[in-house]
Amino acid sequence: MSKSSSKSIDHAAPILKALVIHPARPLRGQAALEARDPNARLEEAVGLAVALDLNVVEALVAPLRVVTPATLFGKGKVEEFAAICEVEHIDVAVFDDQLTPIQQRNLEKALKVKVVDRTGLILEIFARRARTREGRLQVELARLDYERSRLVRTWTHLERQRGGTGSTGGPGETQIEIDRRLIAGTILKLKKELEEVRRTRTLHRSARKKVPYPTVALVGYTNAGKSTLFNRLTEAEVLAKDMLFATLDPTLRTVKLPDGRPAIMSDTVGFISDLPHELVEAFRATLEEVQEADVVLHVRDVANPDSEAQARDVETVLAELGVTLDEGKTVVEVWNKVDLLSEDDREIVEGQARRNDASAVSAVTGEGCEALLRRIAGLIDDSPPVEVSLAAQDGQALAWIYRNGRVLSRYDGPGGEVTLVARLDAQALGRFERQFPGAQVSAAVD
Template structure:
């Protein structure tokens, strides 16, 4: 595992922590054993080989000595650099984007997830055909005047990839329409949507399971959750909400994946409340939080959508630091320090979630005639009626409801 560190580059995090994260990424891929890692300091990036000739030769000798078959570079590598380095080192090479794509391909379970990964992989492969085909001068034939000069192999492969991309996008459009129907149906259900977001391995799925009693895969591993999971649940005060667990974010997330998983993350765009889960025990928790904020902004999450910060993994912090974190969180009504493993601090979060929706309720006066019995029954079932008067023609009501409940009522 090699982590290039460009001199004078404005990096958000320390290169040693970047290398550690990249190593964890590699460990998340089954069958891959990382035998070593190194931060490579670079005065500048060389367009042909990324590293200088001396460093390329030094790494080549070490790879031969250790009998390495795969080199991972934690950063972007151009197709030309990849081709040249593979030739020099005699190994297969994967950059950060390629590694994340491999992990996503291994983890995706739903049809939409599989299609999105395939689409992202095709977009990535299309730019790297130069590596696969070194015989670009070879022409595929034409007969007589019909065929003309023929076409290069790379043009043929590029067209084949474009055809696959079109096919997958059509399939994804169908899935997206189905998801929109589901969302439209859910909008009629007056339950607020709460989305868990955060850096990968921040403990979102553990918190999701702790709150809902679900059994979503939990593992101390990057990208343990890829496909979104949703559960209806009842809060301590009896209020019902829908909780959504989403794919974890990561710094320098490949642009192909941001675009491909936009549909999956639409649940976050629809959310009434976002819980930003942070691994508060991580040495770069603040930098991870900044990365998450950047990605949420790029996805188009509305600034007015309320957000709570959840400082998770208190159980991994020493007692003195834990007391300081709990005290600091107590000074804000939007920060909650807790442990999803032990349950410490969880009741305060749940109370605040319920309270967030209580604050957003408004009063309204309604006049219903007797022909609107279904709407009258629905309002009673939702428990939003504050005062009711029977008239000669129907009911005069004063209700207190959320925006979502009002929208659902109007749609009846």
């Protein structure tokens, strides 16, 4: 049994047997209405474990009405988990929750197996999938940040103090203080390296801007099919597996639009609910591509019953990083995996997509992908900008322009009126004027 959470799962050893537990906490009010189904959460946790090549032999949803500070669950439940571990010869118990260091240590003692929480599991996946130098540095930084709070698991002799000699520690410095200081030094070093890598990437992005190619970024929940769609649209061969976090580092490719113009498309890491705070920064490189994009494709798995909740999770993580998908961004919702729906469900979903200005596609079969490319071409059209003046009550017209055009500037008047300067291709402009005859449209003045 491992005594330290800093030790990762040994993937060179024979395949480890895993027990996966999703603690289902009681929710009330709006939180209960928007909460994802516990069984879907369990299925996702199993997917995370499988992504680490764990052999999941048992998976269960365990109601958690009252949190026990020492072990998360009460004594009876912990004994039940211990019995499963013994009977099934479990090597790793995965708790789909964030455990405190004390809870993790006590559960390992009680279950007599290695215990991994949701944060530790995702960190393991990130560490295995990162390929670029920036990705590896960011994951290592997140890992050290996570471990810094868990040193109590390695050093239980907190009261022991050491008289310092040389650089090993000052007078009266405890062992845990020494370890924290060493980790802090490593974190500082990694941050400096990361800053240098980011400066280089900024230079590369500046060089790309000199080539006037429009940019398109794909975002979405993990396993929504972004990489498969990316491959379909760019005819590339990015790793596209039915696996959580198959893509971690941003990938850039050129795509040829139907009118012959080239554009740069970026595939990004998939998002996930309850993303541990240690890992939010690991999305920074991805989000910079999104922030710079002319068009953002929000890819959703409409065959997943939790599609709406997953979309909210994506928007939540983006908002945490200062990116919104509704203001000043041209965003297209891409409803993927329609090929997995029944004929009746597909008809309903495609009707909903039309009403919501979404693009229904199948990245696997290619259905809807040509229409999506035509839509992208229209959104990044280099038509002359127009000035659109809208009354305070014209919220629908305002939303329509954000969905179908490219907003260059916006002025909000004292009475709630809005003036936009935007690019709309000729076809979109005609549709807008027919649909919203009360809007004032004129050529923009330089």
